[in-house]
Amino acid sequence: MRVLVTGGAGFIGSHVVEALAARGHEAVVFDVRTDTGSDVRDRHAVLRALSGVDAVCHQAAMVGLGNGFADAAEYVSRNDLGTAVLLSAMAEAGVRQLVLAGSMVVYGEGRYVCARHGEVRPGPRAVADLAAGRFEPRCPACGRDLSPGLVTEDAPADPRNVYATTKLAQEHLAAAWARATDGSAVSLRYHNVYGPGMPRDTPYAGVASFFRSALARGQAPRVFEDGCQRRDFVHVRDVAAANVAALEAGSAGGALTAYNTGSGEPHTVGGMARALASAYGGPEPIVTGEYRLGDVRHITADSSRLRSELGWKPEVGFEEGMREFARAGLRGD
Numbered sequence: 001m002r003v004l005v006t007g008g009a010g011f012i013g014s015h016v017v018e019a020l021a022a023r024g025h026e027a028v029v030f031d032v033r034t035d036t037g038s039d040v041r042d043r044h045a046v047l048r049a050l051s052g053v054d055a056v057c058h059q060a061a062m063v064g065l066g067n068g069f070a071d072a073a074e075y076v077s078r079n080d081l082g083t084a085v086l087l088s089a090m091a092e093a094g095v096r097q098l099v100l101a102g103s104m105v106v107y108g109e110g111r112y113v114c115a116r117h118g119e120v121r122p123g124p125r126a127v128a129d130l131a132a133g134r135f136e137p138r139c140p141a142c143g144r145d146l147s148p149g150l151v152t153e154d155a156p157a158d159p160r161n162v163y164a165t166t167k168l169a170q171e172h173l174a175a176a177w178a179r180a181t182d183g184s185a186v187s188l189r190y191h192n193v194y195g196p197g198m199p200r201d202t203p204y205a206g207v208a209s210f211f212r213s214a215l216a217r218g219q220a221p222r223v224f225e226d227g228c229q230r231r232d233f234v235h236v237r238d239v240a241a242a243n244v245a246a247l248e249a250g251s252a253g254g255a256l257t258a259y260n261t262g263s264g265e266p267h268t269v270g271g272m273a274r275a276l277a278s279a280y281g282g283p284e285p286i287v288t289g290e291y292r293l294g295d296v297r298h299i300t301a302d303s304s305r306l307r308s309e310l311g312w313k314p315e316v317g318f319e320e321g322m323r324e325f326a327r328a329g330l331r332g333d
């Protein structure tokens with residue numbers, strides 16, 4: 001099939017392009033970063049690029065936590081206006097299949113269980129608690145410690161920052177488009193993606209990139225909070241394979257189907273820093289106790305739906321992936 005890959009010059013998009021080619025598909029790259037500089041907010045450019053295309057794999061977005069609230073309008077413009085322009089051009093061009101780069105950030109704090117109250121949804125953590133080193137969210141009803149669980153696709157959305165809000169709005173726009181056009185829309189809610197070609201550290205990068213960039217400078221990775229925050233680190237080639245699986249399978253028209261896209265194997269951020277530092281042969285990580293407002297404590301995925309419905313499974317194990325990532329180049333080096 002011929003697939004338009006927006007953001008196809010980016011970290012994940014470039015791996016999707018490779019994975020499509022390896023399966024005999026034709027990928028058309030659409031990205032502001034390329035020489036031709038194609039912006040998803042440019043309706044005419046999108047319409048031209050959609051010619052002869054069977055499906056769109058929409059990776060283009062402004063990512064990361066950003067700089068406080070300063071770049072809120074730019075996030076909304078690139079991610080939501082961009083998605084709306086893309087979808088309306090697809091409606092006009094009659095392109096009926098979309099795979100969207102979704103994100104686990106739509107879940108906010110994820111899923112917790114209180115021994116007395118069962119499943120609960122703790123709100124954002126208070127600044128006073130974070131400043132005092134009380135990082136674990138507590139039961140909103142009784143204040144007890146909670147145990148974190150695996151988040152499933154039906155968990156309620158609870159975006160905690162501007163980026164998360166724009167990723168959720170992208171899904172709502174895609175669902176509205178699917179209903180209006182009887183189109184097929186899939187959102188792959190990626191967890192923490194890492195691997196070769198990850199951008200160097202900027203306010204728009206992920207935690208694995210911060211640690212890898214510090215090691216490249218000869219410095220110790222600086223681990224925020226107490227390092228016990230849990231994440232699901234999934235390798236970029238596995239994420240690219242999930243995109244190809246979703247494109248090949250299609251989905252029922254008229255609605256959006258969401259799939260958690262994670263390794264299924266939770267790790268702590270501190271543990272990831274140690275694995276990466278040791279694979280790199282660099283200094284041991286330092287746990288700093290710093291925190292970022294808008295960060296969540298634990299968020300780990302149940303990605304069994306992607307396995308059972310699309311036949312996908314992750315191929316790159318954590319240790320192996322971290323060893324490769326320690327040696328691989330970052331974008332911008």
Ligand SMILES: NC(=O)c1ccc[n+]([C@@H]2O[C@H](COP(=O)([O-])OP(=O)(O)OC[C@H]3O[C@@H](n4cnc5c(N)ncnc54)[C@H](O)[C@@H]3O)[C@@H](O)[C@H]2O)c1
Pocket residue numbers: 006007008009010011012013030031032033038039040041058059060061062063078082101102103104167189190191192193194199206
């Ligand atoms: N990296 C992760 O851990 C992660 C996790 C969850 C979701 N995602 C999502 O995956 C997608 C890809 O992210 P990435 O990590 O590869 O980031 P990236 O910054 O490497 O790639 C994004 C690409 O989109 C392009 N782009 C941005 N705005 C554009 C616009 N207006 N028009 C055309 N191109 C534009 C950029 O030039 C870039 O090449 C994003 O939608 C992101 O929200 C990433």
Ligand SMILES: [Zn+2]
Pocket residue numbers: 114115116117118139140141142143144
């Ligand atoms: Zn309770």
